[in-house]
Amino acid sequence: MPDEFQVIAQLFAPLAKSFPGALGLTDDAAFLPPDALAETVVTVDAMVAGVHFLPDDPPDLVARKLVRVNLSDLAAKGAVPFGVLLAAAFPHGTSQDWLERFAHGLGRDLTEFNIALIGGDTVATPGPLTLSLTAMGKVAAGRAILRSGAQDGDVVWVSGSIGDGALGLQAARDQLALAPEHVAALAERYRLPRPRVSLGPCLVGVASAGMDVSDGLVQDLGHLCRASNLAATVDAAAVPLSPAARAALEQGQSLLATLLTGGDDYELLFTAPPSATADFLDLAKRIGVPLTAIGRMQAGSGVTVHDASGQILSLGQGGWRHFSATGSGAGA
Amino acid sequence: MPDEFQVIAQLFAPLAKSFPGALGLTDDAAFLPPDALAETVVTVDAMVAGVHFLPDDPPDLVARKLVRVNLSDLAAKGAVPFGVLLAAAFPHGTSQDWLERFAHGLGRDLTEFNIALIGGDTVATPGPLTLSLTAMGKVAAGRAILRSGAQDGDVVWVSGSIGDGALGLQAARDQLALAPEHVAALAERYRLPRPRVSLGPCLVGVASAGMDVSDGLVQDLGHLCRASNLAATVDAAAVPLSPAARAALEQGQSLLATLLTGGDDYELLFTAPPSATADFLDLAKRIGVPLTAIGRMQAGSGVTVHDASGQILSLGQGGWRHFSATGSGAGA
Numbered sequence: 221m222p223d224e225f226q227v228i229a230q231l232f233a234p235l236a237k238s239f240p241g242a243l244g245l246t247d248d249a250a251f252l253p254p255d256a257l258a259e260t261v262v263t264v265d266a267m268v269a270g271v272h273f274l275p276d277d278p279p280d281l282v283a284r285k286l287v288r289v290n291l292s293d294l295a296a297k298g299a300v301p302f303g304v305l306l307a308a309a310f311p312h313g314t315s316q317d318w319l320e321r322f323a324h325g326l327g328r329d330l331t332e333f334n335i336a337l338i339g340g341d342t343v344a345t346p347g348p349l350t351l352s353l354t355a356m357g358k359v360a361a362g363r364a365i366l367r368s369g370a371q372d373g374d375v376v377w378v379s380g381s382i383g384d385g386a387l388g389l390q391a392a393r394d395q396l397a398l399a400p401e402h403v404a405a406l407a408e409r410y411r412l413p414r415p416r417v418s419l420g421p422c423l424v425g426v427a428s429a430g431m432d433v434s435d436g437l438v439q440d441l442g443h444l445c446r447a448s449n450l451a452a453t454v455d456a457a458a459v460p461l462s463p464a465a466r467a468a469l470e471q472g473q474s475l476l477a478t479l480l481t482g483g484d485d486y487e488l489l490f491t492a493p494p495s496a497t498a499d500f501l502d503l504a505k506r507i508g509v510p511l512t513a514i515g516r517m518q519a520g521s522g523v524t525v526h527d528a529s530g531q532i533l534s535l536g537q538g539g540w541r542h543f544s545a546t547g548s549g550a551g552a
Numbered sequence: 553m554p555d556e557f558q559v560i561a562q563l564f565a566p567l568a569k570s571f572p573g574a575l576g577l578t579d580d581a582a583f584l585p586p587d588a589l590a591e592t593v594v595t596v597d598a599m600v601a602g603v604h605f606l607p608d609d610p611p612d613l614v615a616r617k618l619v620r621v622n623l624s625d626l627a628a629k630g631a632v633p634f635g636v637l638l639a640a641a642f643p644h645g646t647s648q649d650w651l652e653r654f655a656h657g658l659g660r661d662l663t664e665f666n667i668a669l670i671g672g673d674t675v676a677t678p679g680p681l682t683l684s685l686t687a688m689g690k691v692a693a694g695r696a697i698l699r700s701g702a703q704d705g706d707v708v709w710v711s712g713s714i715g716d717g718a719l720g721l722q723a724a725r726d727q728l729a730l731a732p733e734h735v736a737a738l739a740e741r742y743r744l745p746r747p748r749v750s751l752g753p754c755l756v757g758v759a760s761a762g763m764d765v766s767d768g769l770v771q772d773l774g775h776l777c778r779a780s781n782l783a784a785t786v787d788a789a790a791v792p793l794s795p796a797a798r799a800a801l802e803q804g805q806s807l808l809a810t811l812l813t814g815g816d817d818y819e820l821l822f823t824a825p826p827s828a829t830a831d832f833l834d835l836a837k838r839i840g841v842p843l844t845a846i847g848r849m850q851a852g853s854g855v856t857v858h859d860a861s862g863q864i865l866s867l868g869q870g871g872w873r874h875f876s877a878t879g880s881g882a883g884a
Binding site: 255309338 | 696
């Protein structure tokens with residue numbers, strides 16, 4: 221395996237150039253300048269080969285997924301990202317070529333999202349590739365979107381489409397009997413989430429609460445309900461599905477539970493008073509991100525999903541848990 | 553293995569209580585309040601079982617080492633720490649008891665160093681326990697101690713004693729034929745570094761450059777030299793050794809290279825003009841941390857170590873490299 225310092229100097233230091241406080245990754249730490257007006261928002265996500273991505277996934281996509289999963293969290297808080305720190309445990313025998321492709325993917329997404337690598341640590345491991353990324357962003361002081369702000373009567377919204385992440389894992393494993401274009405679209409969605417970085421900051425001051433959908437719609441809405449001390453009802457028929465997910469659903473309605481509880485969607489889930497509905501529909505057009513009202517917040521606790529006839533759907537445990545996982549999956 | 557959300561709520565959320573912006577670990581991110589006067593200093597370190605600590609090390613000590621290794625980096629920059637984010641990949645089958653002991657150790661050190669757990673991510677891994685910690689601190693704007701500020705003629709200083717980390721690994725593995733009290737002291741030093749958090753902030757405005765000794769004195773001084781575009785000479789006889797290291801050295805002078813190039817010391821290495829010498833000796837007494845002048849910065853490049861007779865010592869490659877490791881080791 222290549223030398224640690226060479227790898228940092230050759231492959232990673234160039235990704236730090238745009239952030240002066242990173243000092244070209246030549247110091248022990250990164251320095252963020254004082255800021256009197258904004259809060260700094262910090263999140264961290266870990267990913268393990270074979271758990272959160274497939275061991276033979278292309279290294280550039282692994283790096284890009286790592287970035288995107290974290291940016292999704294920042295977007296959900298209304299923050300504009302500025303930098304990331306990478307802690308990487310590379311398996312013994314990782315080749316220079318693999319590392320170059322990983323760094324290339326990382327650089328590509330840092331450029332795409334206009335952020336810098338501001339620090340990190342690289343070590344060798346006898347185990348699987350294990351990555352963690354700390355992502356940092358800014359939001360005007362006191363204006364961050366929290367999980368806890370939902371009000372009784374608020375509308376529940378989601379961006380984009382739901383369920384593609386869970387189907388995407390099956391697609392990436394070639395376990396879906398669908399038209400090739402659907403399989404390709406779903407696998408792409410699993411390997412390369414699209415964090416809603418343009419949407420998040422637009423929700424500041426409008427959404428009453430928000431988070432990203434990473435563990436499954438129903439479970440994540442449950443988290444938001446708990447934080448807001450409210451219940452939510454969801455109209456399953458209103459939940460936006462991609463053409464690929466619709467095609468999969470036509471093969472068997474039992475798949476609906478997978479779509480509503482599967483992980484890895486990286487859409488934004490948020491709440492707002494009914495009076496904001498017209499604003500959101502305008503916003504959706506303006507930034508080209510579909511926004512769909514799927515339910516309501518109300519007094520009580522827990523999430524209830526009903527079908528078009530009003531019948532309550534049973535969804536099992538409702539979402540991905542990292543520790544008690546049954547081995548089917550994904551999630552971050 | 554216990555449920556992820558229960559683990560976070562029961563074991564980790566209590567460690568976040570003192571930091572309001574952590575929101576009790578119930579949201580997607582942590583929020584750091586605006587600060588017009590200070591820079592935020594951020595560092596991250598990764599540790600892997602069997603590489604950076606022994607797989608059967610007590611879980612509380614693993615957690616505490618993780619914290620301390622990171623606080624050492626912040627101290628070296630002159631920063632006062634305020635919070636950490638933990639990304640943990642726990643092996644399948646990790647028990648509730650193990651997790652409780654880990655969280656207990658983490659909490660103990662967070663309390664000792666007056667900081668909070670402000671965020672994190674926990675996942676399961678089929679591989680070894682893999683941890684990364686992002687640590688954050690504050691330093692007055694423009695006053696951080698960098699590696700790059702050393703001047704020709706500056707004195708090179710180190711805190712505490714050098715070489716105990718490398719010997720400590722051998723001691724922890726029962727590979728040292730020394731008196732039991734020395735073996736115990738060295739093993740303790742390896743398992744539980746003492747980050748120089750009280751010293752670091754005292755060096756602000758006095759030290760011209762600084763870093764912590766984590767990869768080995770000679771290699772780390774080499775980093776400082778490169779960043780400062782200077783060379784350094786070190787007087788081996790002046791390098792401070794613990795009683796245990798002295799006892800080990802008496803068994804064979806060839807051990808000197810190990811002491812000077814071994815990793816895991818977590819002492820501070822810094823430079824300052826000769827005029828500051830009296831101040832440092834006062835400071836050492838005041839805060840109870842030994843400070844020793846070991847060499848000089850001068851024009852040129854690289855690190856030269858000489859013995860009492862002025863003869864230059866050959867130290868081989870001079871330090872720990874994470875990727876090209878020969879399997880003997882430690883380092884973070």
